[in-house]
Amino acid sequence: KQEVTQIPAALSVPEGENLVLNCSFTDSAIYNLQWFRQDPGKGLTSLLLIQSSQREQTSGRLNASLDKSSGRSTLYIAASQPGDSATYLCATTGANSKLTFGKGITLSVRP
């Protein structure tokens, strides 16, 4: 059974700082890994999807990496801004396109 872990549960950084959010998973038999953003009281916004054959994906100030063999993924956010404050969730895709989510990291970027 897949387990996805995100530590720490919360993170507070000053504006402008580069930061890394970590995600680990127990079963490396995944199709892909997705990073989502969730604002308070809102739905999920997909940020990046990394296929199992890929090592990383980039979108703007975001870069996600995947090391399937070690069961790890990171989301790198460059030059953080207060608008980046949200909860970031990672999720692995397994059989039947079933997503298994981590509990998320709540990021606060201080002006």
Add this chain to the structure above:
Amino acid sequence: DTAVSQTPKYLVTQMGNDKSIKCEQNLGHDTMYWYKQDSKKFLKIMFSYNNKELIINETVPNRFSPKSPDKAHLNLHINSLELGDSAVYFCASIGGLAGSYNEQFFGPGTRLTVL
């Protein structure tokens, strides 16, 4: 032009009532899902349907009954609502069951509060 839509957005009801949440996707996807996000914000899959056929049922109480009238719709009916059912329910869809390499698209969520 919403890709995955859910109604209602908010639902407040009394314990013991029966209620339904509706989901529709206009993406032409074959597979749809229901997820539950509890008070601790943990998201967990409940059901998945592919072309109106149930393919995932994650040990959800049988008070929850998904219904898929066609592949663009997946509704969730809940009988005898309990306090613990209070959560945000998200619908999602993906193109093709074998399309596990594809991105899942999520609806905006339905916040259910049971009093």
